[in-house]
Amino acid sequence: MSGQTDGRPVVGVDLGGTKILTAIVGDGKTILGRSKKPTPAKDGAEAILVAIVASIDEALAASGLNRDDVAGIGIGSPGPLDVDTGVVLFSANLNVRDFPLAPEISKRIGKPTLLQNDVRVGGYGEFRLGAGQGYKNILAAFVGTGIGGCLIFDGKIVEGATGNAGELGHIVLKVGGPQCNCGNRGCMEAFSSRTAIARRVLKEVRKGHSTLLASKVDKKSGRIKSGDLAAAVAANDPIALKEVHRAAHYLGLGLGGLVNVFGPEIVIIGGGVTEALGAPFVDLVRTTIRKTVLVDPNEQIKVEPASLGDDAGVLGAALFAHERFQA
Ligand SMILES: [Zn+2]
Known part of the structure; x- marks a missing residue:
């Protein structure tokens, strides 16, 4: 067949x-x-x-x-x-x-x-038909409930010896940092995923700090919707702004480190959180990536949002x- x-x-x-x-x-x-x-x-x-x-x-x-x-x-x-x-x-x-x-x-x-x-x-869809068209070396990160990644090197997906290469959400950014779903502590996913942002917001709510997200974060599951987070950011909610900036900063640190290692032509950032927060979120991540990258003459390494959505x-x-x- x-x-x-x-x-x-x-x-x-x-x-x-x-x-x-x-x-x-x-x-x-x-x-x-x-x-x-x-x-x-x-x-x-x-x-x-x-x-x-x-x-x-x-x-x-x-x-x-x-x-x-x-x-x-x-x-x-x-x-x-x-x-x-x-x-x-x-x-x-x-x-x-x-x-x-x-x-x-x-x-x-x-x-x-x-x-x-x-x-x-x-990642392959973005490489062939989306934001990665025309590039051969791509780092793609998808930020949602967790953080997934896909590395394309010389036009091919990097599979790794075990077939599991690309798990960039589990780079440890801080020793003894917040608990990650994988069992380790301080992973990028534990700082920059929607789950991580929601956990921080819930903490602020429990401290009695006022935020538009107080009625949006599920007190039991600790979950939050990307759309609610984006609406709170758009309304200049201080807690939402602070936590989104923090998440973007850690994401930029991790991705910037990966740029130093792999030297991609473009970093593509997608996933539900990125789509909801839009270009301002990608701008924040790009700023930290640029500060973290050692060699980038004329800022030639691109950092762009994914373009195909769902x-x-x-x-x-x-x-x-x-x-x-x-x-
Ligand atoms: Zn982890």
Whole structure:
């Protein structure tokens, strides 16, 4: 079923903990139809498979195509993964373990299916079709609940010996710093993710400090929405401004250090927090990156926001499928 060279469209699926985004993509770049569904994560693996199949069929219908018209399927998923066998080893967000995602979708749709890390498909989408077009050496960071990253060197994704390269959220920026979800302390993710910002805001609220975010931060889960944070910043809320500046500063320190190590042409910053806060956030991060980078004649290293938004994942997943199943 693979090895087709007939230019048929492919399917890109971006499987997240809360939503499944699917797009039918022609010519490796044009979205012909799409679908968006909630992820039934609490119902487990079988429910997720059923939802993905329904999402693919819905996107096909929206593009006026059927299953026979596509060459293959690419899926981006949280991990860790075994990309060779297409298995999600485990994911707390999806509530699965040893989940044979790609083989099952392949069997149910009848098309070859590949699996790739969700952050990597987003980074690849930006590289080929978004803010990274025209560059070969790219550092991409996605700031949301956590911080994911993707490093592209000489036009290729750096996989690393274990297949897990690019976890830039877990660079330790401060010994004995705040607790990170990974178990270590002081990681960049523990300073600059939405989770980290929310934790600091909650602390301020508990101290009795006045902030527009007092009614927005969930007192139990400690969560905050990127949109609420952005609204508070736009209204010049002092706590929101202080915490966003702090998060941007630490992000800039970590990314600046990585620029010193890898020497990319461009740093792309994306993810839900970046999208909500917009250019002012990227400006703050860029300022710290510039201060941290040792050698940057004429400020030639670019620091730019991601440009594809939610489409980065489906387009990147489709590009992987396009290259694998059309080559
Ligand atoms: Zn960590």
